Every structure is written in C-alpha cells, then in structure tokens.
Amino acid sequence: MPVTSRVRRVSAVVFYPMLAAVYPIVALYAVNLREMIPLQETVVPVLVALLATGLVLTMLRWVLRDWHRAAAMTTLLLILFFTYGAAWDAVRGVIGGGHITLVAIWAIIATLGFVAVRRIRPDRVASATPLLNLVLGVLLVGNLAPVAGFHFDVRSDADGGAPSESPVGATAASPDRVSDIYWIILDRYGSQQVIDEYYDHDISPFLDQLRERGFYIADRATANYLKTAPSLVSARNMEYLDGERLRERASADDDWGPLYRDLSSSFRLLEVLRPLGYRFVYLGTYWQFTASHPEADVNYVFDGVRSEFATVLTNSTMLRASEVLGDDAAPDARRERWNLTRFQWDTLRDATGVGSPKLVHAHFSLPHAPYVFRADGSFVPEDLERSRSTEANYADQVEYANAAVLEFVDELLAVDPLNPPVIIIQSEEGPWPHRFRMSETGFGWEAEATDEELHEKFGVLSAFHLPGLPGDRSEEAGLYPSISLVNQFRVILNHYLGTTFELLPDRNFIWPRQDDIYEFIDVTERVRRMVDRRE
Numbered sequence: 001m002p003v004t005s006r007v008r009r010v011s012a013v014v015f016y017p018m019l020a021a022v023y024p025i026v027a028l029y030a031v032n033l034r035e036m037i038p039l040q041e042t043v044v045p046v047l048v049a050l051l052a053t054g055l056v057l058t059m060l061r062w063v064l065r066d067w068h069r070a071a072a073m074t075t076l077l078l079i080l081f082f083t084y085g086a087a088w089d090a091v092r093g094v095i096g097g098g099h100i101t102l103v104a105i106w107a108i109i110a111t112l113g114f115v116a117v118r119r120i121r122p123d124r125v126a127s128a129t130p131l132l133n134l135v136l137g138v139l140l141v142g143n144l145a146p147v148a149g150f151h152f153d154v155r156s157d158a159d160g161g162a163p164s165e166s167p168v169g170a171t172a173a174s175p176d177r178v179s180d181i182y183w184i185i186l187d188r189y190g191s192q193q194v195i196d197e198y199y200d201h202d203i204s205p206f207l208d209q210l211r212e213r214g215f216y217i218a219d220r221a222t223a224n225y226l227k228t229a230p231s232l233v234s235a236r237n238m239e240y241l242d243g244e245r246l247r248e249r250a251s252a253d254d255d256w257g258p259l260y261r262d263l264s265s266s267f268r269l270l271e272v273l274r275p276l277g278y279r280f281v282y283l284g285t286y287w288q289f290t291a292s293h294p295e296a297d298v299n300y301v302f303d304g305v306r307s308e309f310a311t312v313l314t315n316s317t318m319l320r321a322s323e324v325l326g327d328d329a330a331p332d333a334r335r336e337r338w339n340l341t342r343f344q345w346d347t348l349r350d351a352t353g354v355g356s357p358k359l360v361h362a363h364f365s366l367p368h369a370p371y372v373f374r375a376d377g378s379f380v381p382e383d384l385e386r387s388r389s390t391e392a393n394y395a396d397q398v399e400y401a402n403a404a405v406l407e408f409v410d411e412l413l414a415v416d417p418l419n420p421p422v423i424i425i426q427s428e429e430g431p432w433p434h435r436f437r438m439s440e441t442g443f444g445w446e447a448e449a450t451d452e453e454l455h456e457k458f459g460v461l462s463a464f465h466l467p468g469l470p471g472d473r474s475e476e477a478g479l480y481p482s483i484s485l486v487n488q489f490r491v492i493l494n495h496y497l498g499t500t501f502e503l504l505p506d507r508n509f510i511w512p513r514q515d516d517i518y519e520f521i522d523v524t525e526r527v528r529r530m531v532d533r534r535e
Contacts, residue, residue, distance in 0.1 A: 014057075014071035014129055017078065019136035021053040022046055023143070024082040028313055030143040039147075041309045053078065068126040069117050075132070076113040080106050085316035099321045106318070178276055178357040179467050179496065180421035182412065184348075185361075186401055187228065187285070187368040189427035191459035192219060193531065198431070198456050201395040206402040210425075210463050213409055216474035220482040220531050221462035223429050225509055226445065228290070229259040230517075231428040235485035236267035238501065240509075247518040254515040260289045269489050270295060272499065273359055281351045283344050283362040286337060290363050298354055300347040302340045311336075337365065338372040338379050345404055352415050366404075367397035367431075375399035394431065409465075422492060423465035428485065430457045445510040446521055454523055455530035458508050466492070482506055482531070 025045045053074060060070035088102055095101050117125065195201050207217050224240070225231040234241050249258040270280055282296035292299040311333040314320070323332070344364055351360050366373070371385050371393035377400050385393055405425060413420055433453040436443045443449075449457075462483065466474045477495035479488075483506065490501035508527040509520040 013133075014067050016129070016132040016136040017053050017057055017071050017074040018050060019133070019140050020075045020078045021049040023136065023140050024316070025049060025313065026140060026143045026147065028316070029309070030147050032309070045310070045313060064118065066122050066125070068122060068129055069120075071129065071132075072125055073114055073117045076117075077110060080110060081318045082316060084318040085320045088320055099323060103318075103321050178278070179419065180356050180358050180360065181273075181278075181492075182360045182421050182423045183362070184405070184423070184425045185232075185363040186405075186425065186427050186461060187363065187365050188429060188431050189367055189398065189401065189461040190430045190456065191221065191461060191531075192217075194430055194456050194459035195395075195398065198433075198452075199391045199394050199398075201391070201398060203398065203402065206406070207463070209406055210409075211471060213406075213413065214465055214470035215423075215425075216464045216466065216469075216471060216479055218462040218464065218479065218481050218483050221426070221460055222458040222482070222484050222506065222508055222527055222531060223427070223460045224484050224486050224507060225520075226429060226457060226511065228428055229256060229263055230509075231485060232290075233259055233262045233267075235428065235489070236269050238268050238486060238489050240486060240504065240507070241520065243518040243520045250518065253519075254517060256517065259517075263289045264294055266295050269493075270359065272493060272497070273357075276497070277357060279354060279358040281354050281358050281360045283347055283351070283360075285363050285365045286340055287365075293361075298351070300344070300351070302343045334370050334372050334382055334385075335379065337370060341366060341373070342377075345408060348408060349411060352412060364401070366401040367394055369393075371397050373397050373400040375403070377403070390434075390437075413465075420465070420467045422467065422496070424463070424488065424492075426462040426485070427460040430459050433457060441514045444513050446512040449510065451526050451530050454508075454510070454527050458527045459531060462488070464488070464492075466495070478503070482528075484508075 025042055029039075029042050056077060057070055057074045060073050061067055064070050064073065084102070084106065088099070091102060092098070097104075190199070192203055192207060195203050207219075211217060223231050224234050230241055246258045247253065251257065270278075273280075279297040280293070280295060281298045281300075282293040283300045284291040284293065286302075292301050315333070341364060344362065348360070348362050351358075351362075354360075370382075372380050373396065374380055375396045380393070380396070409423065409425075412423065432440075433449075433456045435448070435453065436457070462485075464474055464479055466477055466479070469477050478491035483491070487503050487506060490499075490503055493499040494501055505524075507522055507524045510523050511517045511519050511521065
C-alpha cells in the first residue's frame, strides 16, 4: 500500500475525541508550569477523561450507527463539559435560576447538536475527521511540548538551597534544659498598623491579650520578601536568599522550582536543633508545597482536601453544577478549606502530646483568602463572601484567627507551666494590596508600587513568648520592635541554646515583576519610612 494511502487511512480514524478529552487538562497544566505542580496530578484526570470519553463514544456509536457522527457528538459534549465553569463565572448573578438555567441552556445546545449531527450526511461528517484530528493534535502537541521541555530542562538541585557560607554559631551548645518551640504562621496577617489603616479594623484588643499572656509584640516587624516561598525558605535558613544561585538552578526567570524544592528540603534551623534531640512536627496547608514536609518526624495531613490543580480543573467543568445539590454533594474547595483549618487547630492540640523537645511548625491559611470564616468560626457561603467588601471579609477572618490563637495559647501554656515553650505567632507575608490582587502576574513592584502598597505588603504580625522573659523583658534576649523573620531564630537560638549567630540587617526585597522573581531589589528605606512614621 502506498505511503500516502496509508497516511490517508490513518488520518480518517476517529481519535480526535480522545485528544479533545485530554487537551483541557494538559492545557491547564501547561499554563501553570512555573507553579511546579507535580506531573502525576494529571494522571488520574487524564485516565478518567479517556475512559469516560471512550464509553460515551461507544454508546453514541450504537445510537447513531456511525463512528464519525458519534465522534462529532462526543466532542461537542466534551466542549460543553469543560467550558461550563467559565460560562458559569461569566453569567452568575446575571441570569435567573442559577445552575438550573445554565444546565438547561447546555442541554438545549447538546440537543440541537445531536439533531444537526444526525441530519448531516455521513460522508460530510467523515470528511471533517482528518482535519479535526490534525487540529486537536496540533493543539495538544503545542501544550505538551513546553511541558516536556520544562521537565527535561529543570536543573539539578544537588547543592540545595542552603547558603554558601556557614554562619558563625551553627553548632549549638548543650543546655541543661531545652524548650519546645511552636512556630505558627498566620498567612497574610498584617501588622497592627496595616490592618488599621488599610482594613479599618482594630486588633489592639487581641495584641493586648497576648501581652497579658506574656508575649512580646514586635510592632514594627516586617517580612523580608513578598511571598510565602522566599520568605519561609529565608526564615528557616536564617539567611537572605542568593538570587544568582537560585537563578542558576531555575529553568527560567519565572521558574519557582528552586524555591518550591527548598520548601521541602532540610533547613538550618532544623540542623541546629536535631543534635539536641528535637523532633520536627509539621502541620501544613492545602498547597502541595507546604502540605507536608519530608524531613518531619510527624506530619499531620488532612486527607479531605484536594490539590489546587484538581480544584481549579474541577471548577472549570460541568461538575460545578453539583453546587445546586448542596454543600455535601458539591466539590466545594471553600468548604474543604474551612474543614482543613479546623482540622489544623485540632491536630495542633494533639501535637502538644508529642515527646519533647520538639519544633512544631504550623502553617495556617488565615487570614489568607478565600474568606470562609465568620468571626464566630461559622462557614461563609461564597455568595455572602462575594456580596461583602474584601475589608469586611478580611476582618472577620482575622477575628476568627485571633480567637483560635488565644484559645490554643491558653491550652498550650497549661500543658507544662513549669517548662513553657517558645511560641512564635506571625505572618510570613502581609496582605495583598488591591492592584496586586487584581493582577498578580502583571503588577510591577519596581515601577508601579506606591509606598502605601509596600507598607501593606511587608508589615506583618510578629508575637513572641520567651520562657523566663515575659513581655518587654524579651528584649533582654535580643528581640526588638523591628525584627524581621531572617533574624528571629538567630536571637532565640543564641539566647536559649548558646549559639553565636550574628544579627543581619533587617531588609525588605521586591522583584520587578513576577516574571523575574530572582532579581531582588532592596526597598528597605521605603518600607521603614512608612513603618516608622508617626500619626
């Protein structure tokens, strides 16, 4: 058989529905390559999509008695299925009847498509098959190519993310008694100044109650970096990041891979504590890179929450319509976030029973959006969140976090009053200014950010409970009002474990835009000017 004839026969085989089933999944993954989503997260959705498409195609072949007609109808159904979420986001609040109306419209389109496919002559439908195979094939390959290129191009991280120089005092002494350390991250919790000025909410009663419990409030504290990954990597290693070294390990200027891998690596704080017998207990968030830690002796992981990729993919499909059946039936990422947070507080209490000494590192997505908590801890439906201002939603979630923190602190301090733990309650980044929320990837921090936006982003909560040094006496250990995350463990380890880490200048870094994340630009003077101003 001539080659051209063989190619013609192959091109006429109806495989484009399978390509159409896989394409939306691969395209979503390709768009988020730099987020370092594990490739295996696509496996189950792809297999389910292929199996379901095969079944529908076979059933329609039996009904329509023609593979080409069945393929055309299957592809239409796939298009409707995968575009439902986007359509719902576009029309919600505009059309009456909610999901029921949109599902009815989708059903009408499917019915009209079925009628049209049946009426078109079989040979005309068949003649379109080679073209559809080609178009879908090109679209799929166009997304697979960057995925393959990215994963083959990821550079070795053999040297890890630790600083190239070993700071003085990396080895701890052997103190007679060591304290547990609880490091609680409240994601995007701003400083008192920030929450008062930009969210019109007063957290001074909460801070006063912490002071009554012996806490020191670093009321001029700031984050060192804009976002979670660089901030936590820096804080854990007690060192500023080397942008050039990170860039050498990256496949592109916007490749988060090195930072995300460093989030799952050992870190200097742990390396100092391990020889003293410390266990590492970790409670993570919904985000895959902070959900668990491979170095932890105990990982508390909530198995009732889907990954962010699975959530976005599900919400883009017709599965979104299951919301009409109620919270228990719908794949509700917001309800999962609510349940995850409550699980974290419960397991944080359980962690107090793990043998001492221990480092307990808990990361809460509070008051980080979505805003799923009322101040009393009850669930906030999505429609209610959307009907209120960001400021009101943020304030409610802050109040819930405050109440939960105080309740836990009281229980923790009662566990062993004679040997209380070190407790750090803080945020690794401040709230997101409005313009950054509207365009995360498009916002230019170097060219566009105002002093007010820098102030909002860098001002963070930082509260410390140091055994034996309550309140302002904590400054005897070396704490000070403007301490940043890079220095806090240097101070604490020096005081309690006899290390001799030198303090670093407290600095604040931005990047030009989010497509150039390893170009660290020092904006300390601008941030400090806003923090230190007097009313």
